[in-house]
């Protein structure tokens with residue numbers, strides 16, 4: 198059991214979903230965000246830190262004494278390049294460097310399907326370690342995050358696992374998410390596997406539930422010990438009340454869905 202874990206971006210959607218699910222009696226979660234975090238509940242073993250992932254000194258302090266870092270911090274949607282560069286790319290470097298300096302040997306990084314969003318669905322199930330094909334600046338930042346993780350694993354012998362998360366929400370929100378959904382409970386199972394797998398070195402795994410309509414491989418995640426227990430199909434009738442989706446629509450044709458359409462072009 199990993200005793201003390203730093204979670205960056207803990208006030209975000211995934212961070213909030215993981216806060217209760219990664220809690221354990223013999224574990225302390227150090228939750229970090231620039232946004233306000235709900236106060237500790239009675240008996241909840243958490244430490245709350247207000248800091249930016251771009252602040253090297255604050256991140257080193259936050260890494261002191263932890264056994265592992267789960268780095269979820271950063272913009273979770275497309276933004277102008279300068280913001281992506283600062284928060285997502287530089288922020289990931291700051292976090293990895295802080296972990297290294299603090300002697301934290303295991304870091305789990307939140308990557309995304311958008312690192313490979315421009316692959317077409319017609320190419321079949323998306324395998325592990327797909328070569329990058331980002332669909333946005335955000336996707337580029339996740340490619341950079343994976344590259345930085347690889348560098349820190351190779352150069353400093355750290356264990357770094359990048360999770361290409363599909364869509365981690367309470368429930369799938371649209372037809373595409375029936376394929377890309379990572380249930381919150383499966384997300385916690387996957388993070389636990391990433392925290393406990395013996396000497397994984399550098400890995401890139403898909404973060405997805407075993408959905409009947411799944412687009413992404415489970416192989417590398419399962420090799421770490423992950424076992425999905427959920428399937429989005431239980432929500433299919435509700436999600437598809439308006440009918441089955443057009444497989445040729447951009448939302449269904451690319452792994453990254455609508456992120457591959459002109460609406461997501463924020464080039465400035």
Ligand code: 15L
Pocket residue numbers: 273274308309310311362363364365374377453
């Ligand atoms: C992501 O990486 C985003 O952070 C999230 O907001 C979702 O849009 C998700 O991907 C997705 O592709 O569904």
